[in-house]
Amino acid sequence: MVLELHAPVTTTGGRGVVAMVLLEKRIPFELVPIEWDTLNSKEHLAKQPFGQVPFIDDDGFILYESRAIARYLEEKYPQQGTKLIPTELKAKALFEQAASVEFADYEPYARAVYMAGKAKRFRGLPDDHVAFDEAVADLSRAIDVYEVILGKQKYLAGDELTLVDLFHIGFGATFEFLGCDLLVKGPNVSRWWKDIISRPSWISLSDGIKSTYTYE
Structure with missing residues (x-):
């Protein structure tokens, strides 16, 4: 299953940063568009309880907060694409x-x-x-x-x-x-x-x- 980025299609805020990290790390992903008026829906809150964006679905693993997502992606793919966290x-x-x-x-x-x-x-x-x-x-x-x-x-x-x-x-x-x-x-x-x-x-x-x- 390809990683899903659940976010609006615009690039500002954390959603743009996460997309940029995915591109820097050369991680295939699919955008699942989110409409702003659905952020407080029961379906969205089940994945992001604060009613915000973005979040990712990595083969069933749900993660929100852009900084946490970015760190996760770097640590999962340390040898792929641009190295974004030093190890020394x-x-x-x-x-x-x-x-x-x-x-x-x-x-x-x-x-x-x-x-x-x-x-x-x-x-x-x-x-x-x-x-x-x-x-x-x-x-x-x-x-x-x-x-x-x-x-x-x-x-x-x-x-x-x-x-x-x-x-x-x-x-x-x-x-x-x-x-x-x-x-x-x-x-x-x-x-x-x-x-x-x-x-x-x-x-x-x-x-x-x-x-x-x-x-x-």
């Missing part, structure tokens, strides 16, 4: 350090930028402009630190691409559209960001997740 002790420690930073110091503020920016863009409410500016200011503190880190190494966990870098794409890919330029301002962050969004795995998702990907 100190390199892995630096990976875990960067993963903790992404989860604690980037994701909450990136999510706030996304939510406020979406409201500002599509509703145009004055309060949403204020919330957006505040969220961008909060996120900028982390990006300023990234600028220093990326002045010393190619990626956030060292000189090799890891899952940590890919985890930033979900919200980051929406920033320019929403009016946030934090990922293209500083020379080091801009260089890193252009690198990861120029990967063939992300470019191939630009028109949405295709129904099926297979590999030779």
